[in-house]
Amino acid sequence: MNRFSHTITAIAASTLGSLFLGQSVFAQTSSSYIDSSLQTTSGLPDVSPVDVALNVISTFLSVLGIITLVLIIYAGFMILISGGSEEKVKKGRETLMWAIIGAVVILSSLGITLFIENLIG
Numbered sequence: 001m002n003r004f005s006h007t008i009t010a011i012a013a014s015t016l017g018s019l020f021l022g023q024s025v026f027a028q029t030s031s032s033y034i035d036s037s038l039q040t041t042s043g044l045p046d047v048s049p050v051d052v053a054l055n056v057i058s059t060f061l062s063v064l065g066i067i068t069l070v071l072i073i074y075a076g077f078m079i080l081i082s083g084g085s086e087e088k089v090k091k092g093r094e095t096l097m098w099a100i101i102g103a104v105v106i107l108s109s110l111g112i113t114l115f116i117e118n119l120i121g
Helices: 003-020 036-042 049-080 086-120
Strands: none
Touching: 049 086
């Protein structure tokens, strides 16, 4: 597969994954961001914008983690079926290397997100 088809596949997978995977948002009871009378009539949850942003970021990183896992499996499969062809093995190793680098970046981003979430409260 060429670079264009890899890019299209990654974009399609991340879009579909973000549509089907989501995290529920829980209301905070410690502070009110919406007037309680408005909340009872509108049915809106009592959730801060920071919590919503952190949930969106966590969901996005989860989808990226799934894509990275699929790429690691794909790279291993490429190496496995290379049939001794040095070019195919090299391409599989490069894919595996970039997928592992992506996993490190994603885990670092998740760690930063969790650190900020604990810092904010």
